[in-house]
Amino acid sequence: MPHNILHTIEQNMTSFSKGQKKIARYILENYDKAAFVTASKLGRLVEVSESTVVRFASELGYDGYPSMQRALQEMIRSKLTSTQRIEAAGDKLVGQDIVQSVIQSDVEKLEMVAQEASREEFDQVTDMLIGAKHTYILGARSSGFVAGYLHFYMHLLSQNVTLVENGAAGVLFEQLFRIGPGDVLVAICFPRYSSITMQTVQFAKDRGATVIAITDNKHSPLYQMADGALLAPSEMISFVDSMVAPLSLVNALLVAIGHKMGNNATRTFEVLEDIWNEYGVFGKTNEE
Template sequence: METDEERMTVAKSILHMIDGHMNRFSKGQKRIAGYILEHYNEAASMTASRLGKLVGVSESTVVRFASELGYDGYPSMQRALQEMIRGRLTSTQRIQAAGSTFSGQDILGAVLQSDIDKLREVVSEADRQAFDNVVDRIERAGHIYILGARSSTFVAGYLNFYLHLLFENVTLVQTTAAGEIFEQLFRIGTEDVMIAISFPRYSKVTMNSVKFAKDRGATIIAITDNALSPVFQMSDAALLAPCEMISFVDSMVAPLSLINALLVALACRMGKDVSATFSELEGIWNEYDVFGKVDDE
């Protein structure tokens, strides 16, 4: 399995590698190389078969091309391309890429399968030690700040809702007015943790807020998509989950599932404290008829 450092190096150097290998390529491989160098945004979402048909070579030639560059298969090369462009595509470019990716397909099946694949990727590649490290840091935090902008706002709100049931010391940072963020973070310090949720396209509001919290000595926990993410590079600990759909929609299935695992792990650590909290809440809900009562038949 590739390490985060290896992924960063590969993702940054793939176009340079292709250009540097050009003299060694066969005639068919040069056509593949030329297309990727000119259209890497589109190539990142293509299967080996589709890329081969587009440039007029066989699927096996595309696979050998990836091997020639040092990858253990076409999917590894494709991931490197995706990691390189992640966060750089405009919404218009993502819609255009999605048009070619899903053209003629069963869109419902294709999207659901894409989400299933992302969940499988998290299961197989998630660093369990890093996960336990994140749980430890949150459990010991003096105060927990949760930050998420753009589409990550809703993921941050979800995490905030459940963390409030486990801890008293939780603040959801509101990002609708950039200037007010620093007022909300004014008292953040060395005993505190900021959970920064950030997915492409990476928000400058998030990056600036994380930098402020880090300058104040807070521990930064990133929930993001890969090691090239700006918040990952500023973090003390991180949880990684893929989110790209190569469309105008960000798929948050894997990040939310990862957050569910984080919440369950924290609840297990706290044991009886959680039971007491929910027992008290049930009493309040019943007393004030929050959810209504089911009439006996």
């Protein structure tokens, strides 16, 4: 996949057919809108057939229009304001069953992760966390919910796990000032990428810690800074960041860690079950 689709279009402009040049010019001038319209609508906008749009995507080296569209979305995702995201989603949702559209979009993201996630990198991240002297988990803004979820279960599996609370840079650094070699920082960040997350990651790297990124793609600035990474799309639906795929990948990570811990994980939960039962944490069921 080309790293910069607009550059690729400009470089190949002279080789395009008349219809393809119409598509190219529209994308170059309106890429924020083109990223969220169907092939059929893009064709109507520039007065060419849908098949011409599909062939244009192939001409650029993509395996179909959806792949080209994802490249556009990845390029602009970190640049759009919330208002622009609402406007971009507007045309896409007109006349659609919103429940069906949103859920179908999430299903597609899950399928993408299942097919494309690197098993080698997944195993590497799992081993990093099991071998960590101390694990710190950071997620700013909407990523904070994913961080909190990961921390909840990691804290049950290990006593050396800290959730880095969101706040001003100074407060974050104070929570991390003991981080060093042998420690792991799990940083969770999706577009629009939080600058405070990047600063905190750099702080941890400067002190010799290992950084694991949970982010959306290899173009993410967080991915470039990480020693290991888990990738899951968070394609926008209006102003909302979809965390379905990232949370599912985190679930897989937790299951893998528990599995590799074997009897250690079993013994931990045996102790917890005794505590929960003794203090009636979950109450009584009708059967009991």
